[in-house]
Amino acid sequence: MSNVITTTAPISLENLKIYFSDKSTRYLIDYKNSKLQEQKLLTYLGNLDLNCDIDIEDFNDPDHAKLLQTYFASTTLVNIPTLERAAMGVLFEYKGLIQPGYFTNFIQENIELVKCWVQKLDSLVLFNTYAINDELAKQEVKNYPEDDTDSIEGINWISLLKNEEFFYFYQILDASNLRYYSRYFSENMFKGRNLYSFWANNNNPMFLITWGILEEKINSKQWQELLSQATQELKEQQDATSL
DSSP: OOOEEEEOSSOOHHHHHHHHHOTTOEEEEOSTTOSOOHHHHHHHHHHHTOSEEEOOOOTTSHHHHHHHHHHHHOSSOOOOHHHHHHHHHHHHHHHTSSOSSTTHHHHHHTHHHHHHHHHHHHTHHHHHHHTSSOHHHHHHHHTSOEEOOOOOTTGGGGGGGGOGGGGGGGGSOOGGGOOEEHHHHHSOOBTTBOHHHHHSSTTOHHHHHHHHHHHTTOOHHHHHHHHHHHHHHHHHHHHHHHO
């Protein structure tokens, strides 16, 4: 059972010392009373890389909404469950997977940030194929429009992949969003780690299904047929949505 310490940021040296004697220590940041706010707080927590969360309940509060906006735009990779849950709520509401309302204003005010996250996350269905050690599969992905950006603005979309509930996101997929992110897919761009190290986890059903298929030694031709079929279904879904 973890030892939870409620504290402001920056965390006092006395409270930080507790972590070094008890690695199960978890910090809950009192955001309202913290000296560090918005990007300064994210940078601080990202550098410390401790087990922590931020005590926020209402993202309709202007200060809290500003922190969420900062999270969506930040180049600092952090692991903060409350912000991850809020980001999932934003994405689900944007896609129509949950009833609109709570995040409507946030989405309207930050629409470009939200769209950017959605395009990158939608495109991970291509990465699921690209990650297969097979040249035909990789070439199929490379047939999609290429985006060779090396920007890590909004990097925290990758933090969502460890959450099992996030993958509900793929119940609706916009085929027009799909991009071959050549650098994201192949380089160590995420705090020294590659995309595969985030994607390949036991909470990711798409990875697990693909891994299971490969364990049955499916051949390249069969895989290509499956991918082509899935791509056609996506295109048909997009055409139907456009009507």
